Amino acid sequence: DAGITQSPRYKITETGRQVTLMCHQTWSHSYMFWYRQDLGHGLRLIYYSAAADITDKGEVPDGYVVSRSKTENFPLTLESATRSQTSVYFCASSERWSSQETQYFGPGTRLLVL
Amino acid sequence: GDSVTQMEGPVTLSEEAFLTINCTYTATGYPSLFWYVQYPGEGLQLLLKATKADDKGSNKGFEATYRKETTSFHLEKGSVQVSDSAVYFCASYSGAGSYQLTFGKGTKLSVIP
Numbered sequence: 001d002a003g004i005t006q007s008p009r010y011k012i013t014e015t016g017r018q019v020t021l022m023c024h025q026t027w028s029h030s031y032m033f034w035y036r037q038d039l040g041h042g043l044r045l046i047y048y049s050a051a052a053d054i055t056d057k058g059e060v061p062d063g064y065v066v067s068r069s070k071t072e073n074f075p076l077t078l079e080s081a082t083r084s085q086t087s088v089y090f091c092a093s094s095e096r097w098s099s100q101e102t103q104y105f106g107p108g109t110r111l112l113v114l
Numbered sequence: 115g116d117s118v119t120q121m122e123g124p125v126t127l128s129e130e131a132f133l134t135i136n137c138t139y140t141a142t143g144y145p146s147l148f149w150y151v152q153y154p155g156e157g158l159q160l161l162l163k164a165t166k167a168d169d170k171g172s173n174k175g176f177e178a179t180y181r182k183e184t185t186s187f188h189l190e191k192g193s194v195q196v197s198d199s200a201v202y203f204c205a206s207y208s209g210a211g212s213y214q215l216t217f218g219k220g221t222k223l224s225v226i227p
Contacts, residue, residue, distance in 0.1 A: 042217040
């Protein structure tokens with residue numbers, strides 16, 4: 001199906017483990033984004049990518065790594081998970097990025113770090 | 115930097131009641147403004163947007179008007195339904211080289227029959 005998908009939808013891990021969250025979009029959108037959603041904070045941008053091989057930090061990048069070797073994929077890696085990274089993670093994409101553009105969101109990955 | 119402030123929730127309304135969710139923003143220049151909705155267990159979906167002052171965004175019976183003089187973008191609906199139960203996020207984007215949407219903290223709406 002066309003759209004933006006995330007996997008896994010739910011993940012439980014332990015402190016110190018490496019975790020990778022996957023994001024895949026079928027629209028060939030140039031821009032992709034990773035957000036985390038926490039109670040009392042709304043959504044905060046972790047990293048974004050303007051095209052393949054171009055990534056940059058958002059508001060809360062510490063503890064996360066991203067890559068974008070293909071336009072359609074934008075994985076987010078927690079190199080050494082911490083309890084503070086327990087959150088719901090949303091991937092988003094947009095065709096262009098301007099004040100007129102809409103971001104399209106995936107269904108989210110709920111991550112619990114024990 | 116930019117910021118968005120929404121009214122605190124949760125909000126509980128009876129079916130067919132009038133809904134207002136307040137949203138104010140601070141930004142450099144004149145941002146574009148958005149309302150996103152998140153239904154239980156799902157990602158965010160764009161509900162409506164406005165890109166310049168006095169624009170009115172509308173969708174599914176919801177409306178919001180971009181008020182530059184009060185820096186506001188309040189969401190309204192004349193008659194809510196149980197299916198409108200969700201979390202609503204106000205967001206702004208001011209450009210200026212940034213790719214970041216700035217979100218409010220979200221307002222949870224519950225509509226009871």
